Amino acid sequence: MGSYSGIGLSTMKPCCCRILISYRRSSLFGFQIPRCNHSPVINLSKSRFKLHGSRGIHSCNSKLLGFREGVIDPKLGFRDAIYSNQKGFCGSASNLKGQPRVLLNGCLVGGNDRRFSRLVSKVASDFRNHSTSVESHVNDTSWERIYIQGGLNVKPLVIDKVEGKEENEEKVLDYTSSNVNIESQDTVLDKESEIEREAWKLLRGSIVNYCGTPVGTVAATDPADKLPLNYDQVFIRDFVPSAFAFLLNGEGEIVKNFLLHTLQLQSWEKTVDCHSPGQGLMPASFKVRSVPLDGKTGEFEDVLDPDFGESAIGRVAPVDSGLWWIILLRAYGKITGDYALQERVDVQTGIRLILKLCLADGFDMFPTLLVTDGSCMIDRRMGIHGHPLEIQALFYSALRCSREMVTVNDTTKDLVAAINNRLSALSFHIREYYWVDMKKINEIYRYKTEEYSTDAINKFNIYPEQIPAWLVDWIPESGGYLIGNLQPAHMDFRFFTLGNLWAIVASLGTPKQNNGILNLIEEKWDDLVANMPLKICYPALEYEEWRVITGSDPKNTPWSYHNGGSWPTLLWQFTLACIKMKRPELARKAIALAEKRLSSDQWPEYYDTRYGRFIGKQSRLYQTWTIAGFLTSKKLLENPEMASKLFWEEDYELLENCVCGLGKHGRKKCSRSAARSHFAV
Numbered sequence: 262m263g264s265y266s267g268i269g270l271s272t273m274k275p276c277c278c279r280i281l282i283s284y285r286r287s288s289l290f291g292f293q294i295p296r297c298n299h300s301p302v303i304n305l306s307k308s309r310f311k312l313h314g315s316r317g318i319h320s321c322n323s324k325l326l327g328f329r330e331g332v333i334d335p336k337l338g339f340r341d342a343i344y345s346n347q348k349g350f351c352g353s354a355s356n357l358k359g360q361p362r363v364l365l366n367g368c369l370v371g372g373n374d375r376r377f378s379r380l381v382s383k384v385a386s387d388f389r390n391h392s393t394s395v396e397s398h399v400n401d402t403s404w405e406r407i408y409i410q411g412g413l414n415v416k417p418l419v420i421d422k423v424e425g426k427e428e429n430e431e432k433v434l435d436y437t438s439s440n441v442n443i444e445s446q447d448t449v450l451d452k453e454s455e456i457e458r459e460a461w462k463l464l465r466g467s468i469v470n471y472c473g474t475p476v477g478t479v480a481a482t483d484p485a486d487k488l489p490l491n492y493d494q495v496f497i498r499d500f501v502p503s504a505f506a507f508l509l510n511g512e513g514e515i516v517k518n519f520l521l522h523t524l525q526l527q528s529w530e531k532t533v534d535c536h537s538p539g540q541g542l543m544p545a546s547f548k549v550r551s552v553p554l555d556g557k558t559g560e561f562e563d564v565l566d567p568d569f570g571e572s573a574i575g576r577v578a579p580v581d582s583g584l585w586w587i588i589l590l591r592a593y594g595k596i597t598g599d600y601a602l603q604e605r606v607d608v609q610t611g612i613r614l615i616l617k618l619c620l621a622d623g624f625d626m627f628p629t630l631l632v633t634d635g636s637c638m639i640d641r642r643m644g645i646h647g648h649p650l651e652i653q654a655l656f657y658s659a660l661r662c663s664r665e666m667v668t669v670n671d672t673t674k675d676l677v678a679a680i681n682n683r684l685s686a687l688s689f690h691i692r693e694y695y696w697v698d699m700k701k702i703n704e705i706y707r708y709k710t711e712e713y714s715t716d717a718i719n720k721f722n723i724y725p726e727q728i729p730a731w732l733v734d735w736i737p738e739s740g741g742y743l744i745g746n747l748q749p750a751h752m753d754f755r756f757f758t759l760g761n762l763w764a765i766v767a768s769l770g771t772p773k774q775n776n777g778i779l780n781l782i783e784e785k786w787d788d789l790v791a792n793m794p795l796k797i798c799y800p801a802l803e804y805e806e807w808r809v810i811t812g813s814d815p816k817n818t819p820w821s822y823h824n825g826g827s828w829p830t831l832l833w834q835f836t837l838a839c840i841k842m843k844r845p846e847l848a849r850k851a852i853a854l855a856e857k858r859l860s861s862d863q864w865p866e867y868y869d870t871r872y873g874r875f876i877g878k879q880s881r882l883y884q885t886w887t888i889a890g891f892l893t894s895k896k897l898l899e900n901p902e903m904a905s906k907l908f909w910e911e912d913y914e915l916l917e918n919c920v921c922g923l924g925k926h927g928r929k930k931c932s933r934s935a936a937r938s939h940f941a942v
Contacts, residue, residue: 698741801825
């Protein structure tokens with residue numbers, strides 16, 4: 262096994278990865294060691310890393326942000342550093358014999374060990390000069406050097422920066438309502454309504470702390486809920502509106518902590534039974550658990566326990582978690598100006614792993630991302646498998662974020678090219694084949710079928726009989742929308758709100774299409790908004806169609822939950838889309854409707870019935886992303902200049918190059934210029 266920039270790799274079984282290492286309270290590598298306060302007698306000089314089974318459950322005492330587990334190449338003298346300087350570790354040399362030579366995240370050596378300090382400095386310096394690119398579309402396999410050769414995957418050691426100065430005290434930011442920037446908060450509260458004050462108090466009350474620092478918000482905080490299921494966990498998708506609310510309020514530390522801690526949970530190992538969901542997968546959620554210390558009566562430590570879908574309804578891995586993580590990472594930099602976070606080696610590696618997973622070659626002929634049912638916000642069986650619009654809009658947005666954030670060098674230029682090619686093909690595909698309005702529906706109504714050629718008009722063999730009766734009378738004369746799904750011989754004509762709104766935000770649709778979507782929402786206000794914004798989809802599946810497609814799901818009965826229920830959290834995406842299209846009056850109208858009921862109804866998760874009149878029959882109260890969605894919407898309207906940092910304008914460079922065809926063997930490239938002239942306003 263050769264060395265790589267002073268960092269070597271060796272096989273390590275998860276069950277053996279438990280080494281106690283002492284450290285001083287130091288700001289080494291740019292981070293202070295978090296403090297656990299479960300017991301006054303807890304020995305914080307012990308660094309622990311726990312692995313339960315084959316999945317990492319990360320202990321706070323060992324988790325230093327910006328690190329991944331790795332080992333130092335023996336050629337550089339790591340063995341000598343250990344055995345000649347045992348005072349930097351707890352345990353004797355005899356305790357280390359036979360164990361893997363591992364430098365764990367919390368392993369910090371005392372300041373007097375100059376030899377080892379120079380070694381770490383050299384590792385940090387050398388490591389920054391090498392790429393950890395993981396693109397899957399090129400033959401260069403240099404990225405594989407971050408993996409174990411022929412063994413289990415061990416996360417690489419990633420060192421952010423080295424500082425020699427020690428600090429005796431650490432600053433822990435307290436996000437409780439009584440301690441957060443009181444002076445500035447009083448000024449803000451003067452401008453806030455009573456419902457906003459209540460919402461901020463509830464949002465702060467939902468914050469989860471890990472070793473004394475805030476790392477996210479739980480899904481719901483209903484005190485009367487005796488069976489919380491997984492609503493007491495921190496979900497990546499649920500935290501996004503909370504993160505935006507905090508960022509827009511000038512509180513970025515909790516968002517930074519969340520981004521870095523979820524990055525540490527990114528999948529590097531098999532997690533679901535004996536199957537691997539793919540390296541780079543971000544968890545759907547995580548929970549902070551307090552576990553007793555081995556051999557320490559009355560002492561506890563915090564651990565992060567991630568869920569990659571093995572505990573979810575239907576055991577479906579989350580496709581959207583990694584996409585939301587990338588989107589939030591870009592938003593953090595845009596709002597706070599802290600772009601250094603994006604440039605960290607471990608963060609760059611995390612982005613590339615997600616892209617590797619999403620850009621992997623497969624059997625699919627479409628540029629859209631192929632996913633299973635229940636892999637996004639609609640996390641139960643609803644017939645959205647294949648290429649649902651929501652995932653495509655988030656995928657497009659994440660690719661645009663990645664193009665901005667990925668460090669470009671000789672080893673990543675092919676990855677950037679792959680991103681650009683996919684963006685170009687995906688935007689053309691969605692704009693051309695997912696868009697429906699009165700004109701398009703009339704074309705489909707007259708389609709010829711069974712066309713076999715590259716010049717076929719009906720490329721996906723759509724049968725005109727698929728046009729549902731409700732659509733013929735529902736579609737307005739002006740305006741249109743992007744359909745929910747497109748597959749061979751199948752078009753899902755349902756209107757899915759999140760996918761359409763995020764297509765506006767990310768400029769996946771053309772300016773003309775974006776305006777058309779808002780025109781349709783305004784025209785069909787009573788159907789899509791009514792008494793509580795906004796319908797997650799329209800119309801609901803009913804009767805035999807509901808039984809077959811949902812599997813007779815009792816939670817997804819017509820006009821409930823994901824089957825046509827109304828979700829207040831969609832307010833913030835709607836507000837962002839309206840601000841982008843210079844139609845904030847629509848957002849104000851929707852927010853005013855929600856404001857009348859949310860507080861008195863105790864901030865429910867969703868509403869039932871065709872017009873959103875009843876609180877959902879299984880709706881959790883004090884749902885955090887309902888609260889955060891409302892606050893984010895208010896903040897966006899108050900600061901439209903900040904909203905401009907969160908959406909994308911049309912990128913005309915993408916329109917110049919389409920890779921839909923190969924241009925060989927009789928195949929023709931799609932007419933990009935024709936598409937641009939057809940759709941552009």
